[in-house]
Amino acid sequence: MTDDLRTIERKFGNLSEYSIQVNQWILKPIGAWPITNSTTTVEKITSRILTVVCWCFSLFTIIPGVLNIMLEKEDIYLKLKTLGPLSHWCVGGFNYAVLLLRKNDIHYCIEHIRTDWKMITKSEDQQVMLKNAKLGRYxxxxxxxxxxxxxFCTCLVLGAFKRTIEIGNETMAVYTLPCPAYKFPVQTNPTHDIILGTQFLSAFIASSSAAGAFSLATVFASHALGQLNIMMTWVDEFVNRQSRDENNNACVNKIGIIVEHHLRVLR
Structure with missing residues (x-):
C-alpha cells in the first residue's frame, strides 16, 4: 500500500469513507442520509426529527408563496417575478422527497462502494479507485x-436590505423577502426577521437536496468509471499472461473473476 493510501486510511478509518464523506456532509443535516445496521438509535431519532423540521420549514415558505401568486398578485408580470424564486423551493422540495423515497437504493449503492473497496486489495487497483474517488469528491x-x-447571496440581497419605492409623490424604504409571502406583515420587526430566517433555512434545505442528488450521481459515476478502468487493466493482464501461461484452469478462473466484476459494475 502506498503512502497516500495509508494516510487516507489512517485519517478516515477506511478508504471507502473517503469516497462518500462529502455526501454525508451534504445529506446528514437534512436527514436524507440512509439508515444502516450500524446506525445508533439516537441517530435514527435525529434523522426523523430533521426530516420533519425540514419539511416544516420548506412548506412554511412554499405554501404562502403559492397563495401569494394565486390570491394577491393581479399583474402577470408580478406573478412571473414571484414564480422565479418560488420555483427554486418547489424543485428543492421535489428533490428532497425523491431522496427520502430512494433511501434504500442510495444505501444499496453506498454498500456497493464499501464492498468494492474491501474486495480490491491490489495497490495499483486501489490507486485507480482513489483517483476517481478524488474526482468525485472535488x-x-x-x-x-x-x-x-x-x-445564500441571492437571499441576502433580496431579503436583508430595504428597497426604495415610490408611491405617488412619496418615497418609502420597505423590506422585501426572497420569496413573497401571503398576508404576512413583513414591514415590522421581528416578523420580517423571523420569516427571512425561515426562508434562509428552507433555501439551505432546497439547495442541499439538489446538491446531494448531484453529488451522489457524481460519486457513484466516478466510482463506476474506476471499476471499469480496473476491469480493463485485468483484461490486458489476462491477454498478456495468456500468451505465456498454459494453465487452462487458471485462465478459466481469471475469466470468471473478470466477468463477475463486469456484471457487478453494470449493476
Whole structure:
C-alpha cells in the first residue's frame, strides 16, 4: 500500500469513507442520509426529527408563496417575478422527497462502494479507485459550495436590505423577502426577521437536496468509471499472461473473476 493510501486510511478509518464523506456532509443535516445496521438509535431519532423540521420549514415558505401568486398578485408580470424564486423551493422540495423515497437504493449503492473497496486489495487497483474517488469528491464539493453560496447571496440581497419605492409623490424604504409571502406583515420587526430566517433555512434545505442528488450521481459515476478502468487493466493482464501461461484452469478462473466484476459494475 502506498503512502497516500495509508494516510487516507489512517485519517478516515477506511478508504471507502473517503469516497462518500462529502455526501454525508451534504445529506446528514437534512436527514436524507440512509439508515444502516450500524446506525445508533439516537441517530435514527435525529434523522426523523430533521426530516420533519425540514419539511416544516420548506412548506412554511412554499405554501404562502403559492397563495401569494394565486390570491394577491393581479399583474402577470408580478406573478412571473414571484414564480422565479418560488420555483427554486418547489424543485428543492421535489428533490428532497425523491431522496427520502430512494433511501434504500442510495444505501444499496453506498454498500456497493464499501464492498468494492474491501474486495480490491491490489495497490495499483486501489490507486485507480482513489483517483476517481478524488474526482468525485472535488466535483461534489464544488457543486455544493457553488449552489449554497449562490442561493445564500441571492437571499441576502433580496431579503436583508430595504428597497426604495415610490408611491405617488412619496418615497418609502420597505423590506422585501426572497420569496413573497401571503398576508404576512413583513414591514415590522421581528416578523420580517423571523420569516427571512425561515426562508434562509428552507433555501439551505432546497439547495442541499439538489446538491446531494448531484453529488451522489457524481460519486457513484466516478466510482463506476474506476471499476471499469480496473476491469480493463485485468483484461490486458489476462491477454498478456495468456500468451505465456498454459494453465487452462487458471485462465478459466481469471475469466470468471473478470466477468463477475463486469456484471457487478453494470449493476
Amino acid at each position: 466535483v461534489a464539493g464544488f457543486c455544493a459550495a457553488f449552489m449554497q453560496g449562490g442561493v
